[in-house]
Amino acid sequence: MGNNLYTPSFGKSPAQHITRVVELNTIKETFNNTPPNQQAYIITGVRGSGKTVLMTDISKELAKDDSWIVVELNPERDLLIALASKLGNMSSLSKIFKSAKINVSILGVGVEIEINGAPVDIEVALQEMLAALDKKGKKVLVTIDEVSSNKNMRIFTSAFQIFIRQDLPLFLIMTGLYENVDALQNEKTLTFLHRAPKIYMKPLNYGAMSANYFKELPVDADEADKMAQMTKGFSFAFQALGFLVYEQKGLNDEVMVLYKQYLEEYVYNKIWSELSPKDREIATAIAESKTGKIADVREKLNMSNGDFSPYRDRLIKRGILDGSAYGVVSFVLPYFEEFVIRNKNY
Secondary structure, rough: OOOOOOHHHOOOOOOOOOHHHHHHHHHHHHHHOOOOOOEEEEEEOOOOOOHHHHHHHHHHHOOOOOOEEEEOOOOOHHHHHHHHHHHHHHHHHHHHHHHOOEEEEOOEEEEEEEEEOOOOOOOHHHHHHHHHHOOOOOOEEEEEEOOOOHHHHHHHEEEEEEEHHOOEEEEEEEEHHHHHHHHHHHHOOHHHHHOOEEEEEOOOOHHHHHHHHHOOOOOOOHHHHHHHHHOOOOOOHHHHHHHHHHHOOOOOHHHHHHHHHHHHHHHHHHHHHHHHHHHHHHHHHHHHHHOOHHHHHHHHHOHHHHHHHHHHHEEEEEEEEOOOOOOOOOOOOOOHHHHHHOOOOO
């Protein structure tokens, strides 16, 4: 066998992954509409659910078209300056800006922009740069990974609202944990984010996972199906299990021990630490429930339906619970029940 193409780590698009075809095509078609009916999407889900991979897939797909310019920004930096700097530094755009009498000078960590020889404010500069690109049929996609409600994001998204009201060709994809996206949306000046469509990361396609495992790993068809079921469609789990089966040259008991350890140490410990004490209490009651029925869980917790519902809804939005079946809840993440029971007192 060659190199292990599965990657149980974050921040990098793995060589082996399952493309989310529906979500990718939805955003691609929406952004390519004339005129576009949406210019921003928010991708949200639990850690390890594949948010960054989906955003990267969309970026690569759009970048195949010469009319698209894709710019990745760091949410911890001044985003307006970073966007202007990156656009101004692209040799393929220099002629467009020069003909529009826009002069961009990169000054270390900053940028100075002159229009018709006079310095201009960064927001005005970006308006003129985007207008110049629009005249040449160019569109700019900005991608921002793991957003939070900080000053840089608030300033950038406020400016973004102005740019799209002016029909400028600027598009935005952001990823973030539910709680961070929610905090950003609740900023009084950023009401447009409430209207921006959200993609909640759902389980990967089981058939596609099984086919991938069968093709790439030393397992038979039944084992590949079993492995797909073992991941529950969780993106990180798909990578971790594939990585371990490749390293162990098959599906065995050692793989199972390491697989649960990877889930716990890479993802579950962090998720658990970010839950409130009450969220943990409710998660524990669900994990210990033999039926998963909401009525049984509420009885165990001595909670009314009105008291229980907000916690259930928040755990669903965080990507931890599945509440699609009427009157029943269950965990989305593989072997999370075992983890919760072991860690309920921590």
